Amino acid sequence: MTTTSAAPQVPTAEPIESVVTRLRATFASGRTRPIAWRKAQLSGLERMLAEREGDFVAALSADLGRRAVDSWLADVAPVTAESAYARKHLTRWNRRKRVSVPLAAMPGRAWYEYEPLGVVLVIGPWNYPVQLTLAPLVGALSAGNCAILKPSEHTPTVSALLAELLPQYLDPDAVAVVEGEAAVTQELIDQALDHVFFTGGPEIGKAVMGAAARHLTPVTLELGGKSPVIINDDAVIRVAARRIAFSKLINSGQTCVAPDYLLVHRSIRDEFLTELEKAIDELSKGSDPMLPIVSSRQTARIAGLLDGAGGNVVRKGAFDIERHTAEITIVVDPDPKSNLMSQEIFGPVLPVITVDSLDEAIAKVNEGPKPLAVYLFSGSRKAERRVLDEISNGGTVINHLMFQVLVTPLPFGGVGNSGMGTYHGRWGFETFSHRKSVVRKPARPDPSFVYPPYTPFKEKLMRRVF
Numbered sequence: 283m284t285t286t287s288a289a290p291q292v293p294t295a296e297p298i299e300s301v302v303t304r305l306r307a308t309f310a311s312g313r314t315r316p317i318a319w320r321k322a323q324l325s326g327l328e329r330m331l332a333e334r335e336g337d338f339v340a341a342l343s344a345d346l347g348r349r350a351v352d353s354w355l356a357d358v359a360p361v362t363a364e365s366a367y368a369r370k371h372l373t374r375w376n377r378r379k380r381v382s383v384p385l386a387a388m389p390g391r392a393w394y395e396y397e398p399l400g401v402v403l404v405i406g407p408w409n410y411p412v413q414l415t416l417a418p419l420v421g422a423l424s425a426g427n428c429a430i431l432k433p434s435e436h437t438p439t440v441s442a443l444l445a446e447l448l449p450q451y452l453d454p455d456a457v458a459v460v461e462g463e464a465a466v467t468q469e470l471i472d473q474a475l476d477h478v479f480f481t482g483g484p485e486i487g488k489a490v491m492g493a494a495a496r497h498l499t500p501v502t503l504e505l506g507g508k509s510p511v512i513i514n515d516d517a518v519i520r521v522a523a524r525r526i527a528f529s530k531l532i533n534s535g536q537t538c539v540a541p542d543y544l545l546v547h548r549s550i551r552d553e554f555l556t557e558l559e560k561a562i563d564e565l566s567k568g569s570d571p572m573l574p575i576v577s578s579r580q581t582a583r584i585a586g587l588l589d590g591a592g593g594n595v596v597r598k599g600a601f602d603i604e605r606h607t608a609e610i611t612i613v614v615d616p617d618p619k620s621n622l623m624s625q626e627i628f629g630p631v632l633p634v635i636t637v638d639s640l641d642e643a644i645a646k647v648n649e650g651p652k653p654l655a656v657y658l659f660s661g662s663r664k665a666e667r668r669v670l671d672e673i674s675n676g677g678t679v680i681n682h683l684m685f686q687v688l689v690t691p692l693p694f695g696g697v698g699n700s701g702m703g704t705y706h707g708r709w710g711f712e713t714f715s716h717r718k719s720v721v722r723k724p725a726r727p728d729p730s731f732v733y734p735p736y737t738p739f740k741e742k743l744m745r746r747v748f
Contacts, residue, residue, distance in 0.1 A: 296458075298466070298469050298470060301430065301460060302401060302473045302475070304455055304458075305401045305428040305429075305430065305456060306401055306428070307455075308428055308453070308455045309398070309400050309401055309427070309428045309456075313456070314426045314428060314453075314456055317372060317373055317376060320372060320423055320425075320426055321369050321372060323423045323452050323453060323456070323457070324365045324366075324369040324372075324420065324423060324424065325369065326451040326452050327365050327416065327419070327420070327423070327452065328366060328369075329451060330447055330448070330450070330451035330452075331358050331361060331362050331416075332362070334443075334447055335358055337443055338353065338358055338412055338440070338443065339353045339354065339358075340439075341439040341440045341442075341443045342357060342411070342412065342439075342440060344439040345408075345411070345436075345437040345438065345439045345440050345576075346408075346411075346574060346576060347574030347607075348533070352532070352533070353412075356410055356413060356532065356533060357411070357412035357413045358412060360413050360687070360688065361412065361413055361420065363690060364417050364420045364707075365420045367690045367691075368420050368707070368710070371707075372424050372711070375396070375424070375708050375711050375712075376396055376711075378393045378395040379393055379394050379395075380392070380393045381394065383721075386747050386748045387723075389723070389724055389727070390721055390722060390724070391721070391722045392719070392720065393720050394717045394718060394719050394720065395717075395718050395720060396425065396711075396715040396716070396718070397426075397715065397716050397718050398425050398427045398714070398715060398716075399427055399476040399477050399714055399715065399716055400427060400428070400476035400477075401427065401428045401429070401475050402422050402427045402429050402475060402476055402477040402478070403429075403430045403432065403470055403471065403477070404418045404419055404422065404429060404430070404431050404432065405432045405467060405478065405480040405481065405490065406431065406433045406434050406481060407434055407481045407482050408434035408436035408576055409533060409538070409628075410533070410537070411433055411437040411440040412440060412444075414481045414504075415431055415433050415434075415444065417705070417706070417710070418479045418481070418502075418710065419431060419457070420710060421705050421706075421710025421711055421713055422479075422710075422714045423452075423457075424711045424714070425710075425711050425712075425713075425714035426715075427476070427477075428456045428457065429456070429457050430457075430458050430470060430475070431448070431457070431459045432459075432460050432461075432462075432466065432467055433459065435461070436576060437576075441459075441461050442461070444459050445459040467490075468493060471490065471493045471497070471499065472493070472496075472497070474497040475497075475499055476499070476500075477500050477501070477502070477714060478499055478500070478501045479501070479502045479703075479705075479713070479714075480501065480504065481504040481505075481538075482505065482506075483505060483506060483626070484506070484507070484651075484699050484700075487503040487505045490503070491503060501702070501703070502695070502703030502704075502713055503696070503702050504695060504696065504701050504705075505538070505654065505699065505700050505701040506538040506626050506628070506654055506696075507542075507626055507650075507651055507652070507653045507696070507699055507700040508542040508543060508625075508626055508627075508650060508651075508653055509538075509539060509541060509542045509653045509655040509656065509675075510541075510542065510543055510544070510545055510643075510646075510647050510656060511526060511541045511544045511658075511659070511683065512640070512643045512644075512647070512656070512657065512658045512659070512660075512669065513544060513545065513546045513550070513659045514547055514640060514643075514658065514659060514662065515547040515549050515550055516660055516661050516662055516665075517547075517660055517681075518659070518661070518681075519554050519557050520557050521659075521681070522554065522557075522659040522681075523557035523558040523560070523561045524557075524561040525682050526541055526544065526558065526561075526632075526683065527558060527562045527565055528561075529541055529683040530610065530630065530632055531562070531565055531566070531573070531610070531630070532684075534573035534574055534575055534608070534629060534630050535573075535610075535627065535628065535629045535630045535632075536575070536576065536580075536628055536629060537628075537684070538654055539654055539655045539677075539684050539686070539687060540628075540683075541657060542626060542627055542633075542653075543623065543627075543634070543635060544632065544633070544635065545635050545637050545642075545643040546634055546635070546636060547637060547638070547639075547640075548636050548637065548638050551614075551634070551636050555596060555634065559596075559597055559612070562597075570607075571599075571610075572600070572608065573607060573608055573609065573610070574607055575606045575607060575608055575629060576606065577606050578603050578604060578606045580606065580628075581601055581602070581603050581607070581608055581629075582601075582603050584601070584608060584629035584630070584631060585601040585608070586621070587620075587621050587622045587625065587627060587631060588613070588631065589621075590617070590620055590621070591613060591616040591617055591620040591621070591623075591633075592615075592616050592617040592620060593613045593614055593615045593616035595612070595613050595614075596612050596613070596614055597610065597611060597612035599611035599630065599631075608629065608630050610630040611630065611631045611632070613631065613633050613634065614633075614636070615635060615636055640665055640668060640669075644668065644669065644672050644673060647673050648672070651698055651699035651700070652674045652675055652676075652696070652698035652699055652700055653676070653700055654675065654676040654677070654696045654700035655675060655676060655677055655679070655683075655684075655686065656669060656673050656677075656678045657678070657679050657680075657682070657683045658678070658679075658680050658681070659680075659681055660680070660681070675696075675700070676696035676697055676701065677694065677695075687706075690706050690707045691706075691708070692707070693706065693707075695709075731743045731744065732744065
């Protein structure tokens with residue numbers, strides 16, 4: 283993901299130290315530990331999204347120019363599904379797990395159990411400011427934590443709405459919203475909280491990790507990167523083109539798992555490009571071809587990626603910096619050393635790279651940092667297996683895109699430059715939990731051979747047992 287600028291935002295009225303002290307007191311009281319409390323918070327979250335959907339739709343339209351159906355589909359529905367899934371499975375997730383005891387520890391019992399971390403911080407991004415702020419909150423609440431949400435200052439309407447509504451639907455002494463810019467985030471991290479969950483770009487992720495490291499605060503980093511799509515020579519071309527166009531148009535390409543560039547086999551490239559343009563036109567029918575971008579600065583950044591990129595611009599989209607809108611642009615075989623091919627695009631520009639084999643496609647992906655997502659269009663299980671085995675990335679989808687985000691039981695997260703740690707479903711519960719190891723031993727028997735002084739006979743026994 284990437285960052286942008288926005289008008290200054292007034293920080294939260296309550297001092298940050300006071301917020302943290304209040305939430306720590308709540309956690310210390312034990313109020314957040316019962317399963318009933320956790321489920322009540324999740325129910326409250328779902329009720330808020332149902333009752334105030336219109337308010338969220340209006341806020342997303344104001345900040346991002348997003349249509350109502352897209353706001354429901356991309357922001358409201360995923361959090362509702364995530365919360366309902368967690369509420370249904372939470373009791374089972376939280377049960378202690380017995381493990382076998384080796385001979386050296388017999389007689390005895392051993393298990394691990396989950397305990398909440400304490401007061402955690404969720405730093406949300408601007409591109410899906412409801413989903414990517416509240417979905418981590420589901421994991422935090424499921425695990426029994428208190429949570430501070432720091433929404434993005436680049437979506438101020440959504441941020442203000444979260445600050446207004448969450449105290450009405452959730453325990454206000456266990457969940458707090460703190461608004462503000464980067465300095466506020468830094469001050470929050472400096473409170474030595476129990477976990478920091480950040481969604482954003484790799485460069486800001488490094489800064490968050492560095493700040494957290496000063497307090498040995500563990501972090502989960504959900505980042506981005508250049509997610510490739512490999513289109514093998516046996517792909518169903520029309521289906522691939524339609525699904526890629528659909529995924530690139532969602533939120534104007536401002537999605538961390540959006541297709542960043544395509545690797546298309548030479549034998550089908552021209553036919554694919556024809557179908558891709560046709561799909562874009564069909565999916566855009568009745569809509570403004572100028573897609574909304576979050577800000578003028580972001581629009582100028584995306585347009586600037588095309589400067590000096592070279593290649594053949596087969597579909598040249600317009601950019602309106604002042605209105606921060608842009609049409610989709612397709613560039614075939616740009617300069618591999620250009621900014622277009624080295625930076626995450628995060629917008630409606632789609633490079634298409636011609637390859638002569640699956641070997642070449644895999645090699646090109648592996649030349650860069652590990653991506654958050656890899657997509658493959660192919661009917662070959664051998665090609666599928668090669669991509670899975672030979673490319674390290676956060677998640678892979680075969681013959682579609684972005685569905686890894688919607689399968690709640692799957693862990694979602696990156697690897698290397700695309701992030702660390704996972705969430706969604708049980709994985710979110712575990713991210714915000716500590717697995718505590720427990721061994722229970724009876725007072726008897728208490729064999730003397732394990733205690734010094736160690737005679738040759740005792741040592742012989744111990745070597746057999748241990």
